[in-house]
Amino acid sequence: MQKGIGLLMILAGCAGLGAWYGNRYREQVQALRQFCCILEILEGEIRYGRCVLAQCCLQVAKRTQDPFRKSFLQVYEKMQQNEGESFGEICESCLRAGLKDVVAKTEDKELFIQCFARVGFQEDVLQLRMIEQGKKQLEDKLCMVEGETASKYKLALGMGVMSGLLLIILLL
Secondary structure (H helix, E strand, O other): OHHHHHHHHHHHHHHHHHHHHHHHHHHHHHHHHHHHHHHHHHHHHHHOOOOOHHHHHHHHHHHOOOOHHHHHHHHHHHHHHOOOOOHHHHHHHHHHHHOOOOOOOHHHHHHHHHHHHHHOOOOHHHHHHHHHHHHHHHHHHHHHHHHHHHHHHHHHHHHHHHHHHHHHHHHO
């Protein structure tokens, strides 16, 4: 009886670990979607709202959730303090600190941060072009990752179950 319960617990634990690992792929897709959404908000604020970059960050902070909200509020506050740093430098430092807990690949985070670092002191048309370029790259990456996510989730879950069964066989 106890042996059977122990074996079931091993199988459930391994399956749970596989499901957790598979959910990390889904969280990466969600982070990429959030990156694209933020760039879309920024693009709309520049194009239609005719806002300056600091005001755009405030609008992004109002429309997003943590950790993005905190990061963009920090950017807005530092831009208001006007200590001589450029918009790109402020964004880079605040976003790097704020995105540590976001489940995304390092290269995806870097691509997102570089979208803001490149905007800088350019005129509206160039800012929009740089944002559109970054958004296009992130959307391409999102399409590629979305196609792979379902199969990777199934693979991770299957590997978890199979490793649990292997452990059960070894223990018997």
